[in-house]
Amino acid sequence: MSKDAATPRMEKIVSLCKRRGFIFQSSEIYGGLNGFWDYGPLGAELKRNLRDTWWNAMMRQRDDVVPLDASIIMHPAVWKASGHVDTFCDPMSACKHCQKLVRSDQVWSILAEQPWVQSLAALSDISSQTFDSPGLLRWADRKGKEMAPNLALVRNPSVTLSGLAERSKTSRDHPLSAQEFTQYLATEQLAATALITPCPHCGGELTAPRPFNLMLRTHTGPIASDENVAYLRPETAQAIFVQFKNVYDSSRVRVPFGIGQIGKAFRNEITPRNYIFRSREFEQMELEFFIKPDEAIRLLHGSVSAWHEGADLTEPQPNWGWEMWHRYWVDQRTRYYAGIGLGSDVLDYHWQKPEELAHYARATVDILYKFPFGTEELEGIAARGNFDLTQHQKHSGKPLEVFDEELKAACANLTDEQKRTCIDEAYAERKNPETPRADVAEFWEKLFAGNYLPHVIEPSAGLDRLALAILAQAFDEEIVTDEKGKSETRTVLRFHPRVAPIKCAIFPLLKNRPELVAKAKEVVALLRPHLNIFYDEAGAIGRRYRRQDEAGTPFGLTIDFDTLGENGPEKKDTVTLRQRDSMQQERIAIAELRGWLLDKTS
């Protein structure tokens, strides 16, 4: 989708979300707070339904996953062990002129959105390298002073432009890109080879990137001392690792099993972007699924079932290694998204290349959704080895290993010779040449005794970006023509009924006819214990339908005089059922409503 077509679509979605009470800016009456959003009545129900679908699919409908609901603030040692204190950083540059800060790796995409860059681009035909100096000078003198007061072109137009002309002459066989063009306009020292990335806010010079830790800090306890520093969790996953042993010891679970959690997390994003897609406060839905190390599988089953194209992923098998489990969860999560209206046509997959992977990760795939502003990550599914449990075992000094009776039994018949062979082979195949043989031997001796640290597959999804994907996917406008031949644009949110905030709206045909109102309220009372219902008696029935189209309500019921039996007995106690997507209407008996609606919405 081209940028021009995308932007209005996104603007329309944002506008609808505010107008209909899906999403508001946090603290809007105080000017808002950058990177924080509130969910209004419809948004709160939408998020709640999304949480429920995840909770159901990942936990309640399975035997092998249990939930956790941990605190947002944890002991600071957790974040030291996990590596977040030292390395959870984004590169940040400061502007030497306006002092504003910007995320270094996003400068160019932020620049592209700036009016002054667009204004400059419109003045120059970069591709043909003919620089309209008088136009640029006029821009620098007037608009530039307002829009980009610290751009070199604005501060010192003639020096900058003459340097630019010089540069363009010498670069005939290497045409200037829009990016280089803007960089040149930002620097006065064109003789120097270094190009300068301009500040998106004022065109000034940015410093070199330095790491900026994204964790929000606070203090617990009555004194704000270094001892009392605490962090708001930047992810929910670590709590699962930290409580792994407590859950294991209290819940009768055995590897392979998972622990799932839904909860808030915080990242001090330098530049929150794209509406609720990248905010500073957000909600995650994370599963850590613990599996046996491949070495244990081999001892238990002789070999490890490795993934191959066309492998059957429907039912987990005892001899699955990490790769099959990883593929299994990619498959499970894909099915999940299909079940709430995000089919394979709107998703994409990015398998991280070896050089993109975190040092401990064996494989990571990002499930992407085609947002109006670009194809971006909805969920990452990583095979993280046993990195996290290893770190927490080391830093806490508490053993986090599990004991596997079956594994011990399987190893009981191994001869010393066979055991030595295992160790020898593993040592020969070690990834890190500096690993001492003793470490390899220790791991295997523990394994022979039935003890190991489980490995983990981590499907980690963002609830807010999922809500945004669902909204973007649902948003539609169509031209409809009414009975009188009048055309108008119908705005409709085509939510999957499973996630729609309101499942069914109930309308008495006329509000000033008590018998219609009473009957409609009877229907409300019948359905409300089972479904989220909206009752509306105000305005023409067509307008009431349209309002529900905008709210994404899949079904509308109208109680009319037929319902009361005034036009004969055959339509008595039936209502008009109107479908949001097709706008088709049919009659349905009140007695059948509950079953019919539950069937469609669950």
Added chain:
Amino acid sequence: MSKDAATPRMEKIVSLCKRRGFIFQSSEIYGGLNGFWDYGPLGAELKRNLRDTWWNAMMRQRDDVVPLDASIIMHPAVWKASGHVDTFCDPMSACKHCQKLVRSDQVWSILAEQPWVQSLAALSDISSQTFDSPGLLRWADRKGKEMAPNLALVRNPSVTLSGLAERSKTSRDHPLSAQEFTQYLATEQLAATALITPCPHCGGELTAPRPFNLMLRTHTGPIASDENVAYLRPETAQAIFVQFKNVYDSSRVRVPFGIGQIGKAFRNEITPRNYIFRSREFEQMELEFFIKPDEAIRLLHGSVSAWHEGADLTEPQPNWGWEMWHRYWVDQRTRYYAGIGLGSDVLDYHWQKPEELAHYARATVDILYKFPFGTEELEGIAARGNFDLTQHQKHSGKPLEVFDEELKAACANLTDEQKRTCIDEAYAERKNPETPRADVAEFWEKLFAGNYLPHVIEPSAGLDRLALAILAQAFDEEIVTDEKGKSETRTVLRFHPRVAPIKCAIFPLLKNRPELVAKAKEVVALLRPHLNIFYDEAGAIGRRYRRQDEAGTPFGLTIDFDTLGENGPEKKDTVTLRQRDSMQQERIAIAELRGWLLDKTS
């Protein structure tokens, strides 16, 4: 309940909660973090069920309440307007000797729990004022040095004791209380009149109380400057007031209506206490129910229906004033608690006395539960007038008033004379004698035009303390005798089925009979889409029942050979249904299970 009986009960609950995975200390492997708790698999389900009951009762089953899901971090101006920045404080004292901090108004109840105070109390019969000096001296010399090293009695035993003996002689007709006794032992200057409250940790001298703000602070944005200070919300309520107008404008709600929210809040409690009852991170379930001011009711209906003993509270009426609405919500919340197993026999009500009320509150009632450690607040229901909306309107400069067409119409026929009378009477009855007449007139003129700031009734409940009340209420131990005449203690959590984490456990009689296992899994597949199910095949059936008793699972189903039809056709496809509370067993047809269980658990 006496202290001795209460403590073990609480200890048993805490122990069961850890052992069975209801509640763990946050970051336990790192030594824990004071005032933070995690909910394990059963606790997470329990909390989730409690949230659902609230969401259902307060919102989905009503026409007049809509939800909000706002960010934890809001604009700092919110907390300035609400008064939290300036006044949300607890009194705090520091120990001059050990530097520890303690909440001043809790010192005496914390002291009563200290081993050294109990040890001292055991040495002295205070009521008869015979001080066993040699005993106290020995205590000071040995145990005291370990337990309360900075107590005056320990630092300078003879001076303290002789002063005490002196004081006791002169106070024959005013016997020393345990509190005075401890205060004396803490001071060396007995000649001086000031008594010194001892530090609970070391017996040292505490400073006078000073205010300590309970909000957790952080910074948003890349620079930790004063400009970027933000607070973690200490309550969810303010977000509702701040977004009041957005919700009102987007949701087709009209006063009276409510906005409900469930979410985390944070308070930097000086001394977190009583397990999850008072923690630093907790979850609230708050409703702000907006009503018309009584003045508007009078203009609309001629008079205001005031509360009286025996008033009918079941169905809201148009002429209700704030007092009826306040009583209505107390009644609604009482019904809610009864519906989840907290009947009127275990609740208590504290109607705040005029001197206890916040300056803006018209009435506040606390609903209390009889916890093992004392009768404490579960929920507060306050009539807050229009204080909050007034503050936010003033501080934000944004109009938050609503327009009421009916009210305007009702006032259209008032003569100038009648209007003046309204203003005159209101001015004569003004509460604050300094209120200018112009202010009174302005309020009424707006009212005549149909405009006002709604007043609010606020039922505000704590989810964690509710979970603790539910656990405390459910916890039971009973002596049971098995078929062989052997007695043992059965620990059982008698949760209301509606809130029980697991609704039904399913057991094949024997795990090594594939046909039993297969049939049991069929039953699991039948019920799992509708209920949270636990499948267990390990161990003797009696032990499996006991494990579910401890988890509070109300129903257990056993699949045996009768189920398979091996003992004749009449019991084929029936299972044994065992009830947790009575331990009674009966046969029930598999075909009836779904309906039967849904009926009992929803």
